[in-house]
Amino acid sequence: MAPNQSIRSLAELPADQGSDAGCLLDGYTVESQIGFLLRRAYQRQTAIWQGCMAEGIGEKELTPRQFSALVKVVQFGRVTQNQLGRTVAMDPATIQGVVRRLVARGLLARALDPMDRRTAVLSPTEAGIALARRGVAHARRATRQTLAPLSADDRRMLLALLARIS
Amino acid sequence: MAPNQSIRSLAELPADQGSDAGCLLDGYTVESQIGFLLRRAYQRQTAIWQGCMAEGIGEKELTPRQFSALVKVVQFGRVTQNQLGRTVAMDPATIQGVVRRLVARGLLARALDPMDRRTAVLSPTEAGIALARRGVAHARRATRQTLAPLSADDRRMLLALLARIS
């Protein structure tokens, strides 16, 4: 049920036991690299997110990225696709797919801008607004659950540090 | 040249300017969520990594995941594919693709285990060991560059916090 269980539950293994293990490669250890830790933390966050959303909203298939995009469009009211992509940190190719799926599900609407015929102007539908509203509570729950192992001070610290290396 | 430039250089935009902006959705702001920050930090790390590797090693196409897997195989000496996947936090479907690409490039070798005919035993080739050895220095450089905005204390703190939510 919990996504990704198979990985995390088995991930605590005996450390390297190869003949010379960590000594090789100048003691470089994958597990203590910032990239590895970021990937792991991101994986766990995504798994928790999916769990909270699936359980909270009927929409089991609303991914974190789709939700980010939807929320942004709701808050903007009207945005072009690339603008939206920049605010949620997705390149044009990526945001295109996310928007396409949201439009297909009737959560976003696309319109043509007579002033600039290159752009596609996005706006939320009623269903999109409603879903975003319902989703926020569950999103907050996912955040709480992700940060549960940390004290309030540690949470603030972590967010601040992440913001500085973003 | 720097990967991902288009996103990051444009990402600092005026905040929400929709009619009621942040007030909508109970003041939920995508940018301050842990998931968003993790994704951003991970993006930046990956971009830096690619830059360092491309410049350091001829192998421009050696991704962070491929490198993690390669290093682990070198350190283990011999591992089965799923074992490897668990230590680098990739599920069987994912590690399969990573290994396939590493084998195709002659960095890993696969052997059949006569004791357990289900498994594929992986071991590094000479080229794989050499590449891992050369790569470590550049990987360290990528780590330094990623953490450059932080003091030594902050770096330790960040790594510790990430480890606790992984």
Add this chain to the structure above:
DNA sequence: GCCCGATCATTTGCGCACGAATGATCGCGC
């Protein structure tokens, strides 16, 4: 000896992520 649940690896299907290339459009400068 045989069965049954566990493990190994693969495949399929979907969703990001991004570089690179394309074609339409915009707007500035002349």
Add this chain to the structure above:
DNA sequence: GCGCGATCATTCGTGCGCAAATGATCGGGC
């Protein structure tokens, strides 16, 4: 008015990431 560089969106190719289903094999219990 025209031209040319910038911007908008799309497409293609490749590489993760994971759920789910599949088929081979293993091992313990009987």
